[in-house]
């Protein structure tokens with residue numbers, strides 16, 4: 623059996639040194655965590671602290687998958703994505719990095735698919751759509767995590783054409799601190815490598831930029847930059863996106879405002895989730911649709 627493959631590398635400062643900690647898509651039967659989380663995330667938690675939902679009610683939530691690389695028990699899921707046009711899916715740039723795919727060239731993973739309409743990854747519902755093209759933001763900065771966005775073009779229109787509109791540059795209201803937002807994904811529900819079969823969602827609050835600026839002034843995990851990122855979570859922790867949710871949607875009022883990007887641990891009180899600020903990249907995305 624293949625060794626589990628990391629989806630999301632967390633860089634942590636330990637003893638003053640930068641070390642790479644691979645947080646793997648640990649399939650229950652296959653796995654020994656490569657490193658334990660620094661502190662256990664609040665339990666019971668997409669998404670930590672979430673509840674089940676379905677791709678029937680939220681059909682624009684998609685999974686990125688490769689069974690060859692990530693194993694078949696969860697359809698090979700390793701990241702989330704969002705349908706924003708009939709043939710366009712947006713996700714995180716880091717989902718296409720060497721660390722995630724094991725290659726810098728996604729075409730070398732011939733079974734890479736966008737899975738639509740499959741709430742339960744243990745089943746075969748919906749469709750597995752191959753990718754015809756991928757634009758990875760060349761300005762993505764792996765040191766800060768700024769510009770964490772990629773655009774996938776599909777060879778044919780999605781089955782029911784369910785898409786969600788992106789926040790544009792003029793949409794400032796949904797980013798007001800205190801606004802409730804939904805995050806969606808098939809990622810770790812505990813911060814300890816508990817990967818669900820079903821799609822989950824959690825309600826989090828958009829937090830003031832100053833909260834994330836304080837939490838992330840520039841450490842080994844990244845640097846919070848208000849122009850290109852969104853800070854979201856709940857005071858006291860317990861609800862957050864987590865490993866495996868990357869690239870998935872953060873939604874306010876039927877509009878896509880963020881993409882799951884990074885954070886220190888998951889659902890920890892002092893460390894909110896950081897999302898790609900969609901209103902800052904929607905015009906760039908539109909140029910690649």
Ligand code: ARG
Pocket residue numbers: 629630631809862863864865866867868869882883884885886887888889894895896
């Ligand atoms: N980088 C992770 C991934 O590839 C997502 C981490 C999000 N973390 C958080 N605490 N919100 O899936």
